[in-house]
Amino acid sequence: xxxxxxxxxxxxxxxxxxxxxxxxxxxxxxxxxxxxxxxxxxxxxxxxxxxxxxxxxxxxxxxxxxxxxxxxxxxxxxxxxxxxxxxxxxxxxxxxxxxxxxxxxxxxxxxxxxxxxxxxxxxxxxxxxxxxxxxxxxxxxxx
Amino acid sequence: xxxxxxxxxxxxxxxxxxxxxxxxxxxxxxxxxxxxxxxxxxxxxxxxxxxxxxxxxxxxxxxxxxxxxxxxxxxxxxxxxxxxxxxxxxxxxxxxxxxxxxxxxxxxxxxxxxxxxxxxxxxxxxxxxxxxxxxxxxxxxxxxxxxxxxxxxxxxxxxxxxxxxxxxxxxxxxxxxxxxxxxxxxxxxxxxxxxxxxxxxxxxxxxxxxxxxxxxxxxxxxxxxxxxxxxxxxxxxxxxxxxxxxxxxxxxxxxxxxxxxxxxxxxxxxxxxxxxxxxxxxxxxxxxxxxxxxxxxxxxxxxxxxxxxxxxxxxxxxxxxxxxxxxxxxxxxxxxxxxxxxxxxxxxxxxxxxxxxxxxxxxxxxxxxxxxxxxxxxxxxxxxxxxxxxxxxxxxxxxxxxxxxxxxx
Numbered sequence: 335x336x337x338x339x340x341x342x343x344x345x346x347x348x349x350x351x352x353x354x355x356x357x358x359x360x361x362x363x364x365x366x367x368x369x370x371x372x373x374x375x376x377x378x379x380x381x382x383x384x385x386x387x388x389x390x391x392x393x394x395x396x397x398x399x400x401x402x403x404x405x406x407x408x409x410x411x412x413x414x415x416x417x418x419x420x421x422x423x424x425x426x427x428x429x430x431x432x433x434x435x436x437x438x439x440x441x442x443x444x445x446x447x448x449x450x451x452x453x454x455x456x457x458x459x460x461x462x463x464x465x466x467x468x469x470x471x472x473x474x475x476x477x
Numbered sequence: 478x479x480x481x482x483x484x485x486x487x488x489x490x491x492x493x494x495x496x497x498x499x500x501x502x503x504x505x506x507x508x509x510x511x512x513x514x515x516x517x518x519x520x521x522x523x524x525x526x527x528x529x530x531x532x533x534x535x536x537x538x539x540x541x542x543x544x545x546x547x548x549x550x551x552x553x554x555x556x557x558x559x560x561x562x563x564x565x566x567x568x569x570x571x572x573x574x575x576x577x578x579x580x581x582x583x584x585x586x587x588x589x590x591x592x593x594x595x596x597x598x599x600x601x602x603x604x605x606x607x608x609x610x611x612x613x614x615x616x617x618x619x620x621x622x623x624x625x626x627x628x629x630x631x632x633x634x635x636x637x638x639x640x641x642x643x644x645x646x647x648x649x650x651x652x653x654x655x656x657x658x659x660x661x662x663x664x665x666x667x668x669x670x671x672x673x674x675x676x677x678x679x680x681x682x683x684x685x686x687x688x689x690x691x692x693x694x695x696x697x698x699x700x701x702x703x704x705x706x707x708x709x710x711x712x713x714x715x716x717x718x719x720x721x722x723x724x725x726x727x728x729x730x731x732x733x734x735x736x737x738x739x740x741x742x743x744x745x746x747x748x749x750x751x752x753x754x755x756x757x758x759x760x761x762x763x764x765x766x767x768x769x770x771x772x773x774x775x776x777x778x779x780x781x782x783x784x785x786x787x788x789x790x791x792x793x794x795x796x797x798x799x800x801x802x803x804x805x806x807x808x809x810x811x812x813x814x815x816x817x818x819x820x821x822x823x824x825x826x827x828x829x830x831x832x833x834x835x836x837x838x839x840x841x842x843x844x845x846x847x848x849x850x851x852x853x854x855x856x857x858x859x860x861x862x863x864x865x866x867x868x869x870x871x872x873x874x875x876x877x878x879x880x881x882x883x884x885x886x
Contacts, residue, residue: 343619345638345640346622346626346637346638346642347638348634348635348637348638349634350622350623350626350634350637351626351628351633351634352626354629354630354631354634355634357631358634358635381756383756384631384632384635385631386631390478390747390748391478409654409755409760410650410651410653410654410657410755410760411650411653412641412646412649412650412653412702412703412704413702413703414640414646414701414702415699415700415701415702415703416699416701416702417618418617418618418619418621418640418642418643418646419618419619419622419640419642420619421640422618422640422642426640428639428640428641428646428650430650430654430755430760437756438755438756439635440635440636440639440641440650440753440755441639442639442640448703453653453654453657468638470638470639
């Protein structure tokens, strides 16, 4: 119900943002293994989303990659009715999920129609292998 | 993070007010100029930049021999050496470009004012030229992806693979949450674009001049990215605009009544992303606008109630409405209610807004047309003139590192 991965117009790959991709590599490698991990400050525990070389709260440069629950609720959402890019067929929705850890991630809903989306709806992470190079994390209705 | 913003505990009275700084009252906008605003200029951006700058310099009663500084955006594609060569500027002593799109508009004027106040330049031209309708459209995702893939920002790689590709959707994510938390309905949002379209009917230069729109038209127009629809969006435009900044002292001898700069401010608070700061404690506001406003009013020594007319940078109607809240014209969540029925924000209302039609209905010259309209209000030459306007406020783009100005007679 979301991206179709048109071979001529592939979904924009996160590595396109090469200028800053090195910091994000552990995140996408975990997603490829169907795991959700986020960077956290090793000193004060502040979540670093997106990944950063330094904690903005305590200024420590020590960080660790930590598995997160993958459970959360829909914090906000939008639905495209006009396609911005050939890889995405309308209508499709994008959700902002607040994980139980308090961190918010942008993603797509799976098996939830746009008129069923509701702020506060509990969701669980699922993984979708798009092609050999790209796996995405998405969210479906909580079991 | 941002605790003072969440609690609104950072207030002007916590810091001493600014009796004077080098910019306040000592600098002014003395010339304004623009090309025609169209959907297809058929011209190079360089041609339009030269026309707008020449018009602004003429308007000030200066010649190109006087100009020694240039200010614009990093997004500007007219290179300064080419422009200097084309305009015949004798020696460019000062130049500067500011990043992150529309947030830079008023910051350009602030930096120009700083340059003339410190004496590193005498007359600085701020300009922006773009074929945003016929050329590269910022609102589109196809092609935009490649364009932004070299942007030195952390977050795009986390959003674009999910199709969150366009500025309208970035704003919509805030908007959906804002509507949910404060019980805002689409019909409440509609009054802001309707009043701006009314203002455009009096402005022959506006793209939407002679194209009136009713509240019903708004409600029935096409949804682009739910919750936002076509008439919530700014109008893609080809055109260029420029202003000339110098000292108040020099302004006395020039052709036009000066629009003195009472205050100028920039802000980029923590967890700032480019219209997608989704990990801030609350996403229903615009902290950068709020911090900027605190500084602006502190320096100016006036309060929101003193402002006679405001030009809010409105890439989308939502951005205008939430700025009303962050600038202190109403409480959080009340931006749409403030505009309901339109009377408060019409030219004869308590806070006339975007009197040339704004980015929604006049043109999208990346905020420069708003600065020009703010100057016109001070000069008394707007097509929707506010009677006896003495304090004229203008803002830069919301949701990005932003800026603002208060101009006075």
